[in-house]
Amino acid sequence: MAAVNPSVFLLTVNGQIEGANFPEYDNLYCKYCYVFGHDWTPTSGLEEGITQITCKGSLSDKLIWNFPLETTFKSTSPSGWPQLVLSVYGPDVFGNDVVRGYGATHIPITPGKHSRTIPMFVPEPTWRLQRFTSWLLGRRPEYTDPKVVAQGEGRGVTRVRSQGFVTVSFNIMTKDMKKLGKSPLSTTVSEGGLSWRQRQEQQFGSEIVSGHM
Amino acid sequence: MAELHIIGQIIGASGFPQNSLFCKWGVHAGGAWRLLSGLKEGQTQVDNPQIGEMAYWSHPIDLHFTTKGLQGWPKIHLQVWHQDSYGRCQLLGYGYCHVPSSPGHHRVSCVTWRPVGTWQEQLAHAFVGGGPQLRSPDTIYSGADRYRLHTEAMGTVDLELGIITSRFDKFGVES
Numbered sequence: 001m002a003a004v005n006p007s008v009f010l011l012t013v014n015g016q017i018e019g020a021n022f023p024e025y026d027n028l029y030c031k032y033c034y035v036f037g038h039d040w041t042p043t044s045g046l047e048e049g050i051t052q053i054t055c056k057g058s059l060s061d062k063l064i065w066n067f068p069l070e071t072t073f074k075s076t077s078p079s080g081w082p083q084l085v086l087s088v089y090g091p092d093v094f095g096n097d098v099v100r101g102y103g104a105t106h107i108p109i110t111p112g113k114h115s116r117t118i119p120m121f122v123p124e125p126t127w128r129l130q131r132f133t134s135w136l137l138g139r140r141p142e143y144t145d146p147k148v149v150a151q152g153e154g155r156g157v158t159r160v161r162s163q164g165f166v167t168v169s170f171n172i173m174t175k176d177m178k179k180l181g182k183s184p185l186s187t188t189v190s191e192g193g194l195s196w197r198q199r200q201e202q203q204f205g206s207e208i209v210s211g212h213m
Numbered sequence: 214m215a216e217l218h219i220i221g222q223i224i225g226a227s228g229f230p231q232n233s234l235f236c237k238w239g240v241h242a243g244g245a246w247r248l249l250s251g252l253k254e255g256q257t258q259v260d261n262p263q264i265g266e267m268a269y270w271s272h273p274i275d276l277h278f279t280t281k282g283l284q285g286w287p288k289i290h291l292q293v294w295h296q297d298s299y300g301r302c303q304l305l306g307y308g309y310c311h312v313p314s315s316p317g318h319h320r321v322s323c324v325t326w327r328p329v330g331t332w333q334e335q336l337a338h339a340f341v342g343g344g345p346q347l348r349s350p351d352t353i354y355s356g357a358d359r360y361r362l363h364t365e366a367m368g369t370v371d372l373e374l375g376i377i378t379s380r381f382d383k384f385g386v387e388s
Contacts, residue, residue, distance in 0.1 A: 023264055024263070037250075037275070077277070078218040078220065078277070078377050079218065079249070079250045079251065079275060079277045080250075080275060081218075081220045081275060081375075083273060103271060104222075104271055104273065105222065105271070106220055106221060106222065106273065106275075106375065108318065108375070109220055109317075109318065109375035109377055110317055110318055110375070114318075118271070119224075119225065119269035119271060121258075121260060121269060121271075124261065126300075149271070150273055151273065152252050152255045152272055152273050152274070152275075153252060153255065155255075155256070155257060155258045155272070156235070156237075156255065156256030156257070156258070157235065157256065157258075157259060157296070158258045158259065159233075159258070159259045159261065159296075160258045160259065160260050160261070161260065161261050161262065161263050162225075162260050162261075162262045162263065162264070162268070162269040163262075163263040163264060164264070181379045181380050181383075182218075182377050182378075182379045183316050183377065183378055183379065183381075183382075184316045184317055184375065184376070184377045185316055185317065
């Protein structure tokens with residue numbers, strides 16, 4: 001299936017943006033995109049997208065999007081591992097579209113099924129007057145580029161307010177990570193020789209083994 | 214040479230007496246370790262949570278180390294600060310934790326502490342804030358001279374760290 005000595009490994013993400021929990025806001029939609037280092041390239045699937053607008057159900061306080069994420073990346077090194085960046089928007093009292101939260105999480109590094117609850121935050125104006133005028137005019141502070149949320153530099157002493165959560169579930173597969181010597185899996189060998197996982201990998205020749213044992 | 218990737222986030226903090234928190238963090242490793250890529254220190258945003266009492270930072274960490282030995286395994290040290298509405302900052306806690314040594318996903322809860330001064334300093338702290346701080350951040354993660362300190366317990370910082378190791382098994386290391 002693969003070359004004898006591969007130089008790249010693949011990361012396949014199959015998942016969904018399930019929904020959100022924002023106690024104070026309704027009628028929200030979500031934009032997503034991936035941020036990754038320069039060793040990484042997306043090979044298939046969409047790198048960004050927008051969900052539908054959803055509102056809370058009559059029986060529950062949850063907002064559901066059920067939006068599919070299907071992307072594959074290839075890379076030579078785990079540095080710059082992809083992050084999923086989310087921005088949630090909704091209408092304010094006057095009908096303008098304002099940002100309700102930004103958030104980011106790393107794609108899980110181990111194969112298998114994972115669920116992530118991502119806290120969402122908005123940048124805060126520093127002065128109370130600015131807070132009032134921005135509410136009145138419907139122009140809240142926004143990031144010019146939401147990808148800032150995936151970076152570490154330049155965020156010190158920026159004020160934010162966390163006001164909700166988005167739940168995302170992932171099913172991760174990797175290919176040839178082990179052949180390249182990178183292991184996010186424990187390699188301890190049990191008393192009886194190979195572990196169940198290692199026997200499966202020998203038989204099928206790749207890391208496409210689900211995380212369920 | 215063996216390699217270590219640390220991919221994760223500083224999620225946030227809870228259990229502190231005030232909200233509106235930010236964190237100054239750094240990673241310290243021994244002499245045998247070399248950082249190939251990534252930032253090894255930084256400062257998170259200031260979060261004032263609207264729901265619940267946990268402050269969320271979601272600060273990404275992506276580090277690539279290479280090493281010739283196991284000594285000096287990387288440690289993450291943290292300083293949690295409070296910023297009030299006037300922009301003044303006050304130290305709330307110091308803490309450190311070792312980077313996990315086994316590959317895979319880990320949820321790490323790092324406990325924190327704050328130095329406590331004399332009774333006069335504690336009285337002043339109750340009224341105007343402030344308080345004693347460490348002269349150098351080395352004491353956060355080293356055991357030397359700790360016996361001189363008198364500290365009180367503060368809240369917890371949550372981190373989610375994914376560890377990818379490379380070629381450790383070739384050197385016979387089991388983790």
